[in-house]
Amino acid sequence: MSDEDIxxxxxxxxxxxxxxxGGRVGGLRVGGVELLRQGERFGCFPMVPWCGRVRDGRFRDGATVHQMPLNSPPHAIHGTVRDGAWRVARSSADEAVLTYDLVEPWPYPGRVTQIVALSEDALTLTMSVETYGSSFPAQIGWHPWFNRNLGGSEGVQLSFDPAWQEERGDDHLPTGNRVDPKPSPWDDCFGMPDGVAVALTWPGQLRLEVTSPERWVVVYDEQEAAVCVEPQTGPPNGLNTLPRLVTPLEPLEATTTWRWSRL
Structure with missing residues (x-):
C-alpha cells in the first residue's frame, strides 16, 4: 500500500x-492549467459501493436491513472507498491501476479496481466491483469537482440534454417521479438513456466533454468555486430503488471519459 501520489x-x-x-484523481492539468478544485476532499473521488445519498443510511438485501454510518445526516452519502487508502497494482507513465478491498462498515467482502488512463486529449476512468463470496447490491460513480473558473473572464458553462430529471424531495432524494428538466441551480439527478454526455465550456479557453455509457448523471452547481458532473450506475438511493447486483460471475463495471479541446 502506498500513500505517495502518482x-x-x-x-x-x-x-x-x-x-x-481515497483513490482519487487529485489534479488534472492541461497546458499547466488546473481543471479540478484543489484540496483534500476535492479533485475527483470514486463513489463506491454506492453513489449519492442512501435514505437514513439503510438499505435492504433480501430480508436483511443494513445500516451505514450517517456521514451526511440524516443520510449516508457517496460510499466508503473515498475514506480509505488504495493499493497500487501497477503504474506506468500514462496509466495507474489501483485496488481497494471493501471493509466494514460495508457488510460484504469484495474488491474494487480502478484504472486511470491518460492520453494527450482525454482521461478515461474505469472501475469494477467484484465479489468472491456473497452477491450484494452496489453502485459505481465518480464525483469530480471542476473549477468554475480557469482564470479567464468567464466561468464554465454546462450543456447537456437529459431525457428527464428525477424529482427531488425535501430530503434531497429522488421521489420516484420523473419531471421535465429544470434550469440551474442543480443538486439533481438526470436520466440520459443513450449514455451520459455533458459538455463543460470555459469560453475562450477549453471545452471538456464528460461521457459514459451509464444512464445517470448528478449535476451539482450550487457552490461558487466548482461544479460537479457525476456519471453513475444508478440514481441516489439506488441501493434501495434500483439495485445492481454484484455476483461471483458478474462484476459491476463502469467507465467515464473526459475529452478536451482548446478554444
Missing amino acids: TLTAGDAEVTVQPGN
Whole structure:
C-alpha cells in the first residue's frame, strides 16, 4: 500500500492520482492549467459501493436491513472507498491501476479496481466491483469537482440534454417521479438513456466533454468555486430503488471519459 501520489503525463496533460486519499484523481492539468478544485476532499473521488445519498443510511438485501454510518445526516452519502487508502497494482507513465478491498462498515467482502488512463486529449476512468463470496447490491460513480473558473473572464458553462430529471424531495432524494428538466441551480439527478454526455465550456479557453455509457448523471452547481458532473450506475438511493447486483460471475463495471479541446 502506498500513500505517495502518482503523476501521469501525456502530451501537455498531467494527472495526479492519490492512492492514499481515497483513490482519487487529485489534479488534472492541461497546458499547466488546473481543471479540478484543489484540496483534500476535492479533485475527483470514486463513489463506491454506492453513489449519492442512501435514505437514513439503510438499505435492504433480501430480508436483511443494513445500516451505514450517517456521514451526511440524516443520510449516508457517496460510499466508503473515498475514506480509505488504495493499493497500487501497477503504474506506468500514462496509466495507474489501483485496488481497494471493501471493509466494514460495508457488510460484504469484495474488491474494487480502478484504472486511470491518460492520453494527450482525454482521461478515461474505469472501475469494477467484484465479489468472491456473497452477491450484494452496489453502485459505481465518480464525483469530480471542476473549477468554475480557469482564470479567464468567464466561468464554465454546462450543456447537456437529459431525457428527464428525477424529482427531488425535501430530503434531497429522488421521489420516484420523473419531471421535465429544470434550469440551474442543480443538486439533481438526470436520466440520459443513450449514455451520459455533458459538455463543460470555459469560453475562450477549453471545452471538456464528460461521457459514459451509464444512464445517470448528478449535476451539482450550487457552490461558487466548482461544479460537479457525476456519471453513475444508478440514481441516489439506488441501493434501495434500483439495485445492481454484484455476483461471483458478474462484476459491476463502469467507465467515464473526459475529452478536451482548446478554444
